[in-house]
Amino acid sequence: MTIGTQATENGGYLPFRRVLPQILFLSSLFLLNFLSRIIFSPLLPQIERELGFGHTVSGSFFLWISAGYFPSVLFSGFVSARITFKRTIVLSTLAAGSALVILSHCETMNGIRAALFGLGLASGLYLPAALSTITRMVAPSFWGRGIAVHELAPNIGFIIAPLICGVMVEWSTWRHGLEVIGFCLIVMAVLYGLKGRGGKDRGVPLxxxxxxxxxxxxxxxxxxxxxxxxxxxxxxxxxxxxxxxxxxxxxxxxxxxxxxxxxxxxxxxxxxxxxxxxxxxxxxxxxxxxxxxxxxxxxxxxxxxxxxxxxxxxxxxxxxxxxxxxxxxxxxxxxxxxxxxxxxxxxxxxxxxxxxxxxxxxxxxxxxxxxxxxxxxxxxxxxxxxxxxxxxxxxxxxxxxxxxxxxxxxxxxxx
CATH class of the missing domain: 1.20.1250.20 (MFS general substrate transporter like domains)
Known part of the structure; x- marks a missing residue:
């Protein structure tokens, strides 16, 4: 049976097992996207000690990320309406990786705040575009499974973020660790741009x-x-x-x-x-x-x-x-x-x-x-x-x- 025949028999959708690799590809992007935002939690004791600021400034790391994430998610439809869902995913991943690399070299709090805001702004574009891509690749009867596989990423991220932090601190510094995660995001953005399927549709503005x-x-x-x-x-x-x-x-x-x-x-x-x-x-x-x-x-x-x-x-x-x-x-x-x-x-x-x-x-x-x-x-x-x-x-x-x-x-x- 050819791929075209399989798609026709499923109402234009490929069988779930054939799109599963693409969903796992998106899940790996989501895992890195999520890690880029929560990795600061286990790193805060080291960052706080090195830079010498208080708990309020530590907590504000997540405020600056959220301040960028909020408008980005809310208005992501304006971006995907112009450049398609796939290109929005590539843009989000590439920009998040770049923000982490820049942040790893910041020496002042103003620079760190700007990089954190940029990280949130970049990360927020991903999720609406990714979910829309999955629901267009997967038959409606399998949406629950497709999204469930994708949503494993944040749960795994919560578990492995502290372990990755431990490796960072033991073998290098938190700055080098953030840089590595940033470059991984950039590489994955390029790979998804070249090999990723689906996401050719455009979004709808709010x-x-x-x-x-x-x-x-x-x-x-x-x-x-x-x-x-x-x-x-x-x-x-x-x-x-x-x-x-x-x-x-x-x-x-x-x-x-x-x-x-x-x-x-x-x-x-x-x-x-x-x-x-x-x-x-x-x-x-x-x-x-x-x-x-x-x-x-x-x-x-x-x-x-x-x-x-x-x-x-x-x-x-x-x-x-x-x-x-x-x-x-x-x-x-x-x-x-x-x-x-x-x-x-x-x-x-x-x-x-x-x-x-x-x-x-x-x-x-x-x-x-x-x-x-x-x-x-x-x-x-x-x-x-x-x-x-x-x-x-x-x-x-x-x-x-x-x-x-x-x-x-x-x-x-x-x-």
Whole structure:
């Protein structure tokens, strides 16, 4: 059977096994893209010690990355509408690699901030273009599998970033390590430009009218709040945990990095039971419960030491990732079938800016003012408070819905 015949029999799509190598190619790009942003977490103790700045500046690394990432994701459609999805992916990967190489040579904080902003700006172009490329290569009945393979990259990135950091510090310097990752991104960009398939279509720019529709929705702002603190419970905690372990608990950097890596292993499988629980008991209830428990487990990270601290470090990320399957399902319903994807596209960049940028900076600021443990307590209390607030609001919505139904039921009974 020829490739053309196979494609025709699958509605114009090749069999999944034939496009799997291309999805894995994209996954490797995504892994490097993600590593370029999170590698600073395990490196912060070394960078902070070498450059001599405080925890606030350390946390602001992620704020500058997020500040570039936010508009880039939001307006990536304008770029892909002009140069196709494939060229957008190549541009994103090439620019991210160049930003890392430049950053590795920066000596001043202004230079580092500019390079971090550029890194976020470059990285943000990748994901919308990559997801659109996958959904155009893969038959709709296999979208779940294709995206699931692609989304393995960030989970693997969380695990291997501390291990790569350990190799950097042992065999060279953090600057040389960033340079190597940057050159790997540049090489992969060239390879994808030459060998990558698909992505010949063009994107669609963001419609300002859709933006205004969601900005007028109170539920949309509630979801931004919840997603912001959920991202803080994963990315934010991950970003600042090595600093807490090394400077706050006196653990050596190698042990802290190994602990950080091991604590993320179980997060790979946790979304599966979380999705089942959401289907079973309701996605709204599951979303609120996961954020509440994540907050309650973040507080002890800032208060405990020894074995109890280790238990919290392992349990907290396992619970935190359970928020997202149900939360994405709830978020997608805000815009209905037509605008569900737009709700996700608008909410996540804003939430990433707050949860992955502002919150780590606040944790670092509290660490400079008091101690890093207090910063984690603050973050945990914020998550818990938001979850309780959401539970109250959702309960009121249910009560209001029931009140609206009762008059209708009475009218039907009277009739």
């Amino acid at each position: 419609d300002p009218a859709v933006f205004r529709v969601f900005l007028a929705m109170p539920q949309f702002w509630l979801m931004i709040l919840l997603f912001s603190l959920a991202i803080c419970s994963t990315m934010g905690v991950y970003a600042m945990l090595p600093l807490l372990l090394v400077t706050g608990q006196g653990i050596d950097a190698d042990s802290a990095n190994r602990l950080l890596s091991l604590s993320r292993f179980c997060t790979i499988i946790m979304p599966l039971p979380a999705g089942w629980l959401g289907d079973r008991y309701g996605n709204r209830q599951m979303m609120v419960a996961a954020l509440l428990l994540a907050g309650l487990l973040t507080i002890p990270i800032g208060l405990l030491s020894g074995v109890p601290l280790l238990a919290a470090v392992f349990l907290q990320p396992m619970v935190a990732v359970c928020f997202f399957p149900s939360a994405f399902a709830v978020l997608s319903t805000l815009g209905g079938r037509k605008l569900g994807a737009a709700a996700v596209s608008l909410c996540i960049p804003m939430a990433f800016l707050i949860g992955g940028g502002v919150m780590p900076t606040l944790i670092g600021g509290i660490g400079d003012r008091f101690n890093l443990g207090a910063g984690f307590v603050f973050a945990g209390l914020a998550m818990t408070t938001a979850a309780v607030l959401a539970a109250i609001i959702l309960r009121l919505e249910v009560a209001r819905t029931m009140e609206c139904k009762e008059p209708t039921n009475r009218e039907d009974t009277g009739a």
